[in-house]
Amino acid sequence: MSGHEPAAALFADRFGGEPDGLWRAPGRVNLIGEHTDYNDGFVLPFAIDRAAHVAVALREDRTVRIASTFEGGDTIETTLDDIADRRFSGWSAYPFGVVWAFGEAGTDLAAVRGFDLAVDSDVPVGAGLSSSAAIEMATAVALNDLWEVGADRAALARIGRRAENVAVGAPTGIMDQAASVFGEADAAVFLDCRTIEVEQVPLGFAAAGLALLVVDTKVEHAHATGGYRDRREACERAAKELGVPALRDVALTDLPDAEQRLDPVTFRRVRHIVTEDARVLRSVEALKEHHTAAFGALMYESHASMRDDFEISVPELDTVVEVARSRGAVGARMTGGGFGGSAIALLPADEADALAEAVVAAFAERGYREPASFRVVPAAGAGRLA
Ligand code: ADP
């Protein structure tokens, strides 16, 4: 195993010897399609060139040990039986949640061997790039191989999602995990969240001289989880009132009727979801035809819809988008659940650094915390490295 592999080095340090293998799963950024996943709708994320790596070896007994290079964490030790009883907390809930979810999905946790797992990740935590899905999916692909479960990628994404839902207790959709397993170099993952049907859409940003810049506003709102839940509940209530299984089933042409039947706030929530689904479909068409400008315009529209109709933006995110627009970026929008986190901008690669600096200056002028910017490149999805 490569001496430059921090996960393997941590494995040797904590557990001794060589792991059975090394697996990788990336974080993701969502190009467009926000809050549509739990409405059975469409999303268009891509797997990024930052990933969690896990070095894993099976054991002869039922002990499970994990360690991470993250914040100098201690080694955590438990047993498969405790995990099967859902006894886990802290960051270990992500890998242990995956083990538990394998059990829920049919793997007999009484019959498999324990393991030692060391993880190292360069996905920034809490920046809206899904460091959590990276850990989950790296663990999932590793155990799928070592335990010879034979789950396909959609099944692994479902296992990761269950881990996230159980570990964090957040009723999130399947986008993050699906992006992490279905990603491909230079492509986005067009995902139908109802059927889990996936189509990889070639992006060609680099060939067109474009870069995707992520700006982490460092804003973390205390009510982010509550705000997310509130929007989710509003969507579920609206679907019920409109007599459809999910808002995915409301067409653009149904909106005037929906406006008559819903209170004004709920109607605006619905309008965001319905128009956002339409924007994802139009984005896929635009990207397939290399109409980058048309896709960029949809990014700006998506941001306006989240700011005005879904009301999940914050002034810092709006500032990033304003600055990007004023500097002529092809497109820009907030990305992720909202109430803070990151915004993305698509722009000529040689203008990315200047935009990052302009955003820092605009934030300083407005008295906001200093943001962090970095480029991300669409990269391959989860798999075995060695
Ligand atoms: P994100 O948007 O980055 O996914 P989350 O709050 O969903 O943010 O997940 C972040 C959590 O995932 C961290 O608080 C930690 O528990 C876990 N995590 C992420 N990366 C690592 C890592 N390298 N090692 C251990 N735990 C990690």
Ligand code: MG
């Ligand atoms: Mg997460």
